[in-house]
Amino acid sequence: MRIGIIGAGNVGAGLARLWSGAGHEVMLSGSRDQSKLKKVAGDAGAKTGSVPAAVEFGDVILLAVPWRAVGDILDEAGPPNGKTIIDATNNVGDETSSFQMIERRAPDASVVKAFNTIFAALYDEMEESEARPDMVFCGDDAEAKKSVAQLISDAGFNPIDAGGSEQAPAIEYLARLVINLAYAQGIGPFVYRFAKPSEL
Ligand SMILES: NC(=O)c1ccc[n+]([C@@H]2O[C@H](COP(=O)([O-])OP(=O)(O)OC[C@H]3O[C@@H](n4cnc5c(N)ncnc54)[C@H](OP(=O)(O)O)[C@@H]3O)[C@@H](O)[C@H]2O)c1
Numbered sequence: 001m002r003i004g005i006i007g008a009g010n011v012g013a014g015l016a017r018l019w020s021g022a023g024h025e026v027m028l029s030g031s032r033d034q035s036k037l038k039k040v041a042g043d044a045g046a047k048t049g050s051v052p053a054a055v056e057f058g059d060v061i062l063l064a065v066p067w068r069a070v071g072d073i074l075d076e077a078g079p080p081n082g083k084t085i086i087d088a089t090n091n092v093g094d095e096t097s098s099f100q101m102i103e104r105r106a107p108d109a110s111v112v113k114a115f116n117t118i119f120a121a122l123y124d125e126m127e128e129s130e131a132r133p134d135m136v137f138c139g140d141d142a143e144a145k146k147s148v149a150q151l152i153s154d155a156g157f158n159p160i161d162a163g164g165s166e167q168a169p170a171i172e173y174l175a176r177l178v179i180n181l182a183y184a185q186g187i188g189p190f191v192y193r194f195a196k197p198s199e200l
Pocket of ligand 1: 006007008009010011012030031032033036063064065066067068069088089090091115116117118119120121
């Protein structure tokens with residue numbers, strides 16, 4: 001697949017590396033520091049471009065910027081022209097659903113919520129392990145979800161289809177729980193797995 005990534009931080013850079021390693025073509029964008037962008041992309045085996053160029057390039061676009069930057073980045077990106085957007089953002093400290101806001105701002109895109117429930121810092125540990133944790137995702141477009149499920153799998157996780165876009169707030173609250181366990185309770189960060197008792 002061709003993947004345009006917006007955001008070259010923990011999530012964007014980490015997934016650029018995992019997806020390039022899995023054989024996808026990746027263009028990284030969205031850093032405000034061009035030398036950082038080139039370095040991060042070089043390390044990940046990805047190309048670099050402007051935000052609109054990454055949107056043009058990708059069959060799938062990963063949105064991996066802080067919540068406060070999402071509105072401006074979507075303005076800069078221009079119309080996504082029916083493409084698939086993976087919303088990996090977490091809107092911590094605000095009751096608005098980031099997914100629902102992105103769907104409103106990009107009405108012709110197929111938005112899929114994914115990757116927001118896993119700490120990017122765990123990607124490295126995942127690569128050293130044979131375990132395949134679960135990752136929940138949701139969205140309304142079956143074709144878009146098929147592509148995203150493949151990308152979840154290529155990043156080392158077992159994709160769990162949580163249903164339509166009405167499930168996005170629940171997935172956003174799961175991320176809040178995961179973050180709370182790690183930071184407030186000091187017992188993470190965790191990956192997770194849904195299992196029948198016989199599978200444990
Ligand atoms: N970190 C995690 O483990 C994790 C896990 C799941 C979901 N998320 C969510 O994924 C998103 C990205 O998280 P992250 O940890 O990858 O963030 P990060 O490391 O801070 O990286 C954010 C990227 O967005 C860019 N950006 C563009 N406009 C920006 C602006 N106005 N203000 C700040 N940054 C701007 C940054 O540019 P520069 O390169 O110039 O800084 C950077 O490349 C967030 O919504 C977060 O809640 C994070």
